[in-house]
Amino acid sequence: MINYFAASDVHISLAAEEIFKLGPISITNSVILGVIGSLMAVALLFYVANKLKNSKRNFLVGLVQWTFEGFLKQAEEVIGDKATARRIFPLAITMFFVILVTYWLSVLPGVGSISVDGTPLLRALPADLNFTFALAIITLITTQVYAVRKHGAFGNIGRYFKNPFKDPVSAFEGLLEFVGEFSRTIALSFRLFGNAFAGEVLLILIAMLAGYFSTVVLPFFMIFELFIGFIQAYVFFVLTIIFTALALITHGDHDKEHSPAVKPMSVGQE
């Protein structure tokens, strides 16, 4: 099967490929589409904000506002403390919109198929591990910053490293929590990357396998990819919020509340 694809002209690369260099910086195909997508996301949000400022509403404005409001409410419910939720929210919602728009751009015809010297010119930004890993690292650092602000530097370290002679179970749990911080980061980045990369490959393969019928078959897969794009953007948003909420709860809270998503916590009311 792999030999068949290898024999055909399918170009599948796990890594984003360099198109040109800008000084020492390598500009890859994912960066090109990423810049376009990010600019589109920014333009969309500025457009909606401007319309809202002038009290001019339409379907798009309503949809974006509804999404924003719904997600804000969800963030406030998960984190519990409204002020903290509103501080972390810009980061999480920007992740959502940027991932959504850049993911959806991967469905556009030409992405993966237009190539320069055998290298695809455009590639979805979430299908580049650099981007997803960058987002995951930002999430990790942000949650740690909030955890330090909440528990103090030593308090935060104390969440992970406990005296094994005093409380061996908690000490082991702390170690697992420490490892979990890194595994979460890796899982967060690979989940998005895997879905986006697989989606892109899927579209290319379907186009190849279906031949002329691809005009009939591909739209279904494109719609599916749009759906997956939304789900992935939403998952990234929710996980960022949940990781922050987890970092903010104290050990006592953690014993009572194992999932911050199940029951809102009173982080700021302690």
Added chain:
Amino acid sequence: MDNIITNFASSAASSSEKKDILASLGIDWTLLGLQAVAFLILVWILGKFVYPVFMKIIDERQAKLDESVEAADRARQAAEESEAKVANEMKKARAEARDIVATAKSEAGQLVEKAEKDARTKADHIIEDARAEIDKSILAAQKSLEKDTLALVKKAAGYATANIADDKFDAALIEKSLKEAK
């Protein structure tokens, strides 16, 4: 595992220069750092110029909603208070009405009783007056009758005795007749 990933990786990634797993996956730390910084700048720009507009609108709407809910609560409370007040007033009014009706009934009973008593007294008086009047009339009639009878007897005796009796005799006869009449 490393082998499988390398197989799927691009030819560039699987070249001898990039043998480590991160390179195979396309991790370029410089690019990653730049993307992270670019993204944070994006977050800052949006957080500075776009999201406050959304937040403001949400807060304003929430404030309006809170205000409406508060107003509705106040109205409900006022309505409940008014209802309680009306019920209280109605209760008072009913009690007062009951008192008034009871007083009226009692006063009416007393009035009727008094009227009956007065009427009875008046009737008794009237009856007594009537009786006295009747007695007087009877007495007067008796006197008148007595006078008339005397006159008649005198007249009759005059006719009967004609020229036999004189005035002395007449008088004696009259007296006798009267005694008999009595």
